[in-house]
Each structure stands twice: as C-alpha cells, then as structure tokens.
Amino acid sequence: MARMVTTRRKVISTAAAWLVGFLIFFPILWMVLASFKTELEAFAIPPSFLFFHWTTENYATVQERSDYFHHALNSIIIAGGSTLIAMLIAIPAAWSMAFSPTKRTKDVLLWMLSTKMMPPVGVLVPIYLIYRTFGLLDTRSGLIFILCLGNLPIVIWMLFTYFKEIPKDILEAARMDGATIGRELIYVLTPMAVPGLASTLLLNLILAWNEAFWTLNLSTLEAAPLTVFIASYSSPEGLFWAKLSAASTLAIAPILVLGWFSQRQLVRGLTFGAVK
C-alpha cells in the first residue's frame, strides 16, 4: 500500500461513495421496482418501496403485445447490422493507418474525427428527402446504413488506437520468416487484436442500440427499434407506468450488462484517445 489510509477515512469514503452511487442509480432501481407493481400501485401515493404485491403481469402484457418482440428484433438487427458493417469497413482502414502510416495519416484521422462532429440535425433535411425518394424511410436497411456511417469514425479511431499498440517488431519477425500478408493477418495480428476488436464492437453496439435521433426521425412502425417503441409511451393516453417500466427494463437490461463490461473502453472510445 502506497499510502497509509486510516480506517476512519476508509469508512467515511466507503459510506459516502455507496450513498452517492445509490442515489445516482436510484431512478433505474425505481423503474425496475415499478415494473413489478400493478398499475395502481405504480401510481400510489405514498409509494411502496418493497412491500407491494409483486407481479410479473406487466412483462407478460408487454410481450403479449406482439409488437414488443418486433421492435426488440429491429433493435438487434439495426444495432448489430450497423456495427458489423462498420467493423468490416473500419478494420482494413485502421489496419492500414496503424501499420503503414504515411505523412497524411494524421490528417486523415483528424478529418474522420471531424465528420463525427457534424450535428445530425444539420443534414436531417437532405437525408429525409433522399430516404423518401428511394423508399428508405422506415426500413431497417435505411437505419443500418445511417447508423453505420454515423459510428464509422468512432470505430476506426478505436481500432486505430488498439492496433497502434501492437508491437511492429512482431510483424517484421513474421515477415522475415516468410509469412505472406494474408498469413500475417490471420496468425499474428488477429490474436493480438481480438481484445481491441471486442471492445470496439461492444461500445458501438451500445451506441447504436441507444441512438435516438435518426431512429426517431426515420422510422415509425415497421423498422422502429426499441427507442421509438418506448417513445410511443409518451402520449398521454399511453400512460401506463408499470408497463412503461417493464418495457424499459427489458429494453435497457441487455445493454446495461454489456455496458458494465465495456466501461473502461468507453473512456478511450469516446475521447478518441485524448484521455487514457
């Protein structure tokens, strides 16, 4: 231990940290609790915290409305599809910039970063009109395409920073041994790149899953993912708190789990390597 930490200090910081952590987490906890209440109890004042009649009927109702699965499936296909395609385009690009950098590599990287800075609302009008013309409104492929482009700069950047850390000597050794570029890619690079690939995949899956500008504007029903489905609960006549909570819990649970795994990569991915 580097520094002497008194027990008293440890107790105080532990208590404070747990209290603050609990407060920050509370809205999510409260939502999960509400999802197990009846609609009446979810509304009740004073609210019941644990001693209510626990029920899973909201989850049953949400799933009975067959459209929940439809939207969940859309979320999986759109988030998964856009991430995979982005990875396929980004891996070669990042590989090339990390291992055969030229004088312009830095400029290319910064230019890619700057495309991410363009506010989506700045191009909402043309994208909407192009989509309308080509019948892409409310289609999964339309959303996959736009989310893929939106996240491509982040994917390339993350992969670049990971690839950059792979020691080049190893590649040269492999080349000396007569490995072709193909073999070099499969047997040398891939195993070393897997952790970076995995965390890039994870972070972008999360970003695409939660994306709520293009999904809200370009889809209504057929291709609508969970972000749009949940938004439909905002209409006054749709105010069923317990069901809203159940649908929300289902919508965020998988991503919360993935997010917890990728919290360290989050910093790296979202700051473009500016904070390590």
Next chain:
Amino acid sequence: MATQQTQLLARTLLTPAVALLFIWMIVPLALTIYFATLHYNLLDPGSESFVGLENFRYFLTDPAFLASLQNTLVLVGSVLAITIILGVPLALLLDQQVVGLSIVRLMVIAPFFVMPTVSALVWKNLLMHPVSGLFAWIAHLFGLPAIDWFNDAPLFSVILIISWQWLPFATLILLTALQSLDEEQKEAAEMDGASAISTFIYITLPHLARPITVVILIETIFLLTVFAEIFVTTGGGPGLQTTNIAFLIYSQALIQYDVGSASAGGLVAVVLANIVAFFLVRIVGRNLEA
C-alpha cells in the same frame, strides 16, 4: 520497412472508409446548402424557386430562432456546469479506498447506458410527475408544495434529466485521469506538510485541466443537438420554452415541411458545432503526436 506493394495494399484498404465518409460528409451538406437557398415546402410541391439568402434572413430573424439559440446555450452551459462541478468531487471520492468500489462504479456509470427515451420518460413520469411522482411525495414529506416540474421549470427539468445521463461520463473520464496521477507526487506534497486542499489545488486540479477540457468539448458536441429527451417529454413546449436549435429544425422540417428554412437552420447548427469541433480536433491532434 514498407514496400511499394504493401503501400499500395494499405491505400486500397483505406479507400472504402475514406470514400464513404467523404460522400457522407459532402453530399448531404451540399444538399443542405442548396436547399437553404430555395423556397421549398413539401406541402406546396412544384413551387420551388431560388430565393438566395432569404431563408437565412427568415430563420435568423425568427424570434423562435433567438429563443431556441438561448435555450440551447442555457442547456449546454448548465449541463456542463452540473456534470463537472459534481463530477470532480465524485471522481475524487471514487479514487479513494472504498470497500466494494467495483459495485459503486457500476451504479455510477449505469445511467449513461440507458437509452435517452427511457431515461426521459422514467424521470418525467415516475419521478417528476406533480401528483404521483416520487419527488412530489418527498416534497410532501417535508411539508413543501409539490413542484409541477414540466410546467413551472420545463427547461430546468430537461437539464436535470440530461445531467443525470452525462454525469457518469464526466465522472468516468475524470476518474480515469486521476488514476494516472502520480501517487508519489501527492505523497511528497503530503510529507512536505501540504494540506489536502492545497494538494488538490496545486497538484490534482492542474492534472485534471486537460480531461476537463476534453469533457467540455465532447459533451458540447453531443449536447448541442439534444433531441430525444425533448421530443418525448415536452415536445419543445410549453410555447418555445424547451425548444433548442435541433428541435426547432426538426419541427420546421418534419412538422411544417419547410425544407428551405430548416436547411438554413441546419447550417447554423453545423457552424455552431464546428466552432467547438475546431478546438477538440486540435487537442486530439496534439495528443496523436505525443
């Protein structure tokens, strides 16, 4: 040693990504600029005509624009202030020796992974509802009148929700930066009899200057175009009280179908974002060389 062959290969591998991003950046932007010079309303097809800078004049002198610009700035500024003023002490706290730190970290980071429509609706209904919300009940416990959040302080309510979403981000980045701070430096300061406060001011805070800048820039980029949280809670209202630039452009484009004016607004948003992006790209670029 890069041979000519590998260089050619490298260029080939890079091309698809560059081409796609180039098209993605140029085509819609060029169209936005083009539409911005037209009188073009989707409800009135066939009436398109060139009007020069008329749309910009209309958009920039529209009282709704000034109101939404003000709302955008207040929203971005407040969320930045809240997330950093709370984020610094929170990161310092999590940098202490805490029993069960990994669980606390999970709880703190969780809001960032909640999709915007969920956090907005959960806050609006379960917490901030003037009659059945938890906040109303807590106010009642203390004998205070319940606040009708979205009527009495709509913009503040939106700010509160968005701050909750972004506090974890600021905290996590600041915490990461704190953990790279040299422990020995702090120890040396302590041995020299520096108080906790002066250690913080002269050692910790300067070390946090850069990550704080990064947090400010990145949050600003995302916060300038906050949309979903407003879309599902207030719809920009009451009146224009929670309409930011992004929402104004959306309502002009997809509710009033005024393509020309919305495009002009879109370009204003692009310019605003670019001012911020300019500084962010410079910081990141400097880091790339180091």
